[in-house]
Amino acid sequence: MNRLWVRSSLIVTGVILMMAALPFLFRLAGYTGLVPVPQPEMPPEVRAVLETLPPETVADFRTFAQQELIDIFTRGLIAAAVVGVVAGIWLSRTLAAPLQRLEDGAQAVAAGELSHRVPVQGSREIQSVAHSFNKMAAQLETAETLRQNMLADVAHELRHPVHILKGNLQAILDDVYPLNKEEIARLVDQTDHLSTLINDLHELAQAEARQLPLNKQATDIAQLVKDVTAVFKTAALSKQINLQVELLGAIPPLNVDASRMRQALHNLLDNALRHTPENGRIRITVEQKETDLHIQVTDSGTGIRPEDLPHVFDRFYRADSARSRGHGSAGLGLAIVRAIVEAHDGAVSVSSPGAGQGSVFTLSLPLKTED
Numbered sequence: 001m002n003r004l005w006v007r008s009s010l011i012v013t014g015v016i017l018m019m020a021a022l023p024f025l026f027r028l029a030g031y032t033g034l035v036p037v038p039q040p041e042m043p044p045e046v047r048a049v050l051e052t053l054p055p056e057t058v059a060d061f062r063t064f065a066q067q068e069l070i071d072i073f074t075r076g077l078i079a080a081a082v083v084g085v086v087a088g089i090w091l092s093r094t095l096a097a098p099l100q101r102l103e104d105g106a107q108a109v110a111a112g113e114l115s116h117r118v119p120v121q122g123s124r125e126i127q128s129v130a131h132s133f134n135k136m137a138a139q140l141e142t143a144e145t146l147r148q149n150m151l152a153d154v155a156h157e158l159r160h161p162v163h164i165l166k167g168n169l170q171a172i173l174d175d176v177y178p179l180n181k182e183e184i185a186r187l188v189d190q191t192d193h194l195s196t197l198i199n200d201l202h203e204l205a206q207a208e209a210r211q212l213p214l215n216k217q218a219t220d221i222a223q224l225v226k227d228v229t230a231v232f233k234t235a236a237l238s239k240q241i242n243l244q245v246e247l248l249g250a251i252p253p254l255n256v257d258a259s260r261m262r263q264a265l266h267n268l269l270d271n272a273l274r275h276t277p278e279n280g281r282i283r284i285t286v287e288q289k290e291t292d293l294h295i296q297v298t299d300s301g302t303g304i305r306p307e308d309l310p311h312v313f314d315r316f317y318r319a320d321s322a323r324s325r326g327h328g329s330a331g332l333g334l335a336i337v338r339a340i341v342e343a344h345d346g347a348v349s350v351s352s353p354g355a356g357q358g359s360v361f362t363l364s365l366p367l368k369t370e371d
Contacts, residue, residue: 097121097122098118098121098122098123098126098130099126101118101119101121101130102118102126102129102130102133104118105117105118105133105137106133109137109140114137114140114141114144115137115141116137117134117137117138118130118133118134120134154201154316158194158197161190161191161193161194161197162194164190165187165190165191168183168186168187168190169187197332200332200333200336201332203336203339204315204332204335204336204339207336207339207340207342207343212260212339212340212343214256214257214260214343214344215257215259216255216256216257217255217256217257217258218253218254218255219253219254219255219256219258219261220251220253221251221253221254221256221261221286221293221295221365222247222251222286224258224261224262224265225245225265225284225286225295226245227262228262228265228266228269229243229245229269229284231266231269232269232270232273235273236273236282239273239276239277239278239279239280240278240279241273241276241278241279241280241281241282242280242281242282243281243282243284244281244282244283244284245283245284245285245286246283246284246285246286247285247286247287248285248286248287249287249288250288251286251287251288251293252288252293252367254293254365254367255368256344256365257344260340260343260344261340261344263336263340264336264337264340264341264363265295265363267333267334267336267337268297268334268337268361268363269282269284269297270333271333271334271361272297272299272301272359272361275299275301275302275359276299276300276301276302277300277301277302280299280300280301281299281300282297282298282299282300283296283297283298283299284296284297284298285298288367291366291367291368292346292364292365292366292367293364293365293366293367294362294363294364294365295362295363295365296360296361296362296363297360297361298358298359298360298361299358299359299360300358301358301359302355302356303352303353303354303355303356303357303358303359304350304352304354304355304359305352305354305355306352306354309350309351309352312334312350313334313335313337313338313348313350314335315331315332315335316331316332316335337361337363341363341364341365344365344366345366346363346364346365346366347363347364348361348362348363348364349361349362349364350362
């Protein structure tokens with residue numbers, strides 16, 4: 001009795017029975033004298049015939065007519081009940097079927113079948129719920145795929161330095177390598193790599209959960225860009241790369257976390273420097289455009305293929321050998337850039353004409369940010 005279609009069937013059946021029974025009940029009550037019912041004017045011919053019959057015959061006729069009426073009422077009521085039950089079940093099943101499919105879909109998703117989708121049918125409200133359900137299932141499927149890929153990538157990234165540490169330590173124990181400062185320094189490098197990877201993953205997890213701590217203060221963005229660029233001057237000179245900063249117009253201060261923004265710019269410049277060949281160029285421009293402040297990092301490096309552009313900011317992204325671990329990167333730098341910029345209510349984008357034609361990374365920060 002707690003099923004929607006059963007309740008709906010009973011309600012529809014009851015309504016049909018009431019509608020069918022009311023006329024019969026009203027007429028029966030009139031014949032029995034329980035309620036006054038206006039009698040129709042009897043035709044003169046019928047009245048003349050009745051007056052010629054004995055009173056007993058007229059009484060028997062009236063009794064027969066009342067009994068016949070009761071029989072008709074009973075048969076009509078039974079027919080109405082059958083029709084009502086059939087119509088109620090059909091209508092209730094029709095109304096409850098989309099909800100049943102939603103229930104089955106929810107149970108399937110709960111059981112791990114994230115690819116399950118429900119047909120969009122029924123009333124407008126049911127269709128809206130079905131659309132929302134399918135959207136939720138698609139998002140869960142995407143999130144699960146990303147989670148599995150991330151776990152696989154994390155395991156892969158951690159396995160490499162751990163194997164090196166284990167191998168070197170085992171070699172020292174077996175007297176293959178001497179226990180000297182040079183060997184210890186190599187072990188420290190691997191532990192530093194592990195520490196950096198773990199810290200980066202922790203920051204990404206905080207950012208995706210909207211829990212990345214920010215200490216926002218009025219910051220001179222122009223000076224911040226100059227300071228970060230100065231850190232890479234020596235590395236750029238060693239590769240004979242022309243590294244320039246251009247401030248296009250007056251640059252207003254921004255209410256940002258200076259340390260986080262320094263980290264984001266550092267990752268962008270490090271990425272540009274690693275993928276720009278010798279005698280190349282890197283240009284950083286800062287410009288106010290309407291309600292946003294744009295910071296662009298343009299390089300003449302390896303570039304990005306069009307099919308890879310949507311995935312540049314994915315964690316552990318590696319489209320080709322030019323953007324792999326061979327350059328000493330775990331593939332988290334650009335993902336952290338996006339996380340930091342979005343935590344400041346900004347956006348980051350990338351464009352590139354194609355492989356070997358350089359790329360342009362653009363940070364857009366709102367001039368007015370919430371505290």
